Amino acid sequence: MSNIRITKQFSFETGHALYGYDGKCRNVHGHSYKLSVTVIGTPISEKDNAKYGMVIDFSDLKKIVKEEIVDVFDHATVFNKNTPHVELAKELSDRGHQVLLVNYQPTSEMMVIDFAEKIKQRLPQNINLHSLRLQETATSFAEWYASDN
């Protein structure tokens, strides 16, 4: 049976700031992120299986990505916890804002590495993460490929 890639797309609104960056993105600002998740596997061949013909049910993939990423990042502001931005994060959090502290600089590159680890841990054994594409602006995106790593 052939290996087939399938892709599901997601979107979420997230704020961030790049501490120490030498451009405008050191300021707190936000993006409408678009995330494409591609997995690879063999379509289920047992005719009596409810998921016959599917690599993974799109809705099962959606549940994983929603729980691990979309529901966590959507309408949150992400800060690098290893910077003085923790103080700003605490102030915002104390005032009821949705804040997310991460252990990395929240660039699209680092976010896509984080997302890949989280999704890989949740996929069934016979399905592999093929690639992720995280679009930050209309003209900027980062990609993670299993074959590169």
Ligand SMILES: Nc1nc2c(c(=O)[nH]1)N=C([C@H](O)[C@H](O)COP(=O)(O)OP(=O)(O)OP(=O)(O)O)CN2
């Ligand atoms: N390699 C990276 N460079 C930059 C990142 C990043 O995640 N990785 N992030 C930013 C900013 O957060 C923001 O995304 C600005 O990106 P940029 O493409 O520069 O945005 P513009 O609106 O200026 O894009 P144009 O389409 O060129 O107007 C900065 N760099």
Ligand SMILES: [Zn+2]
């Ligand atoms: Zn940005």
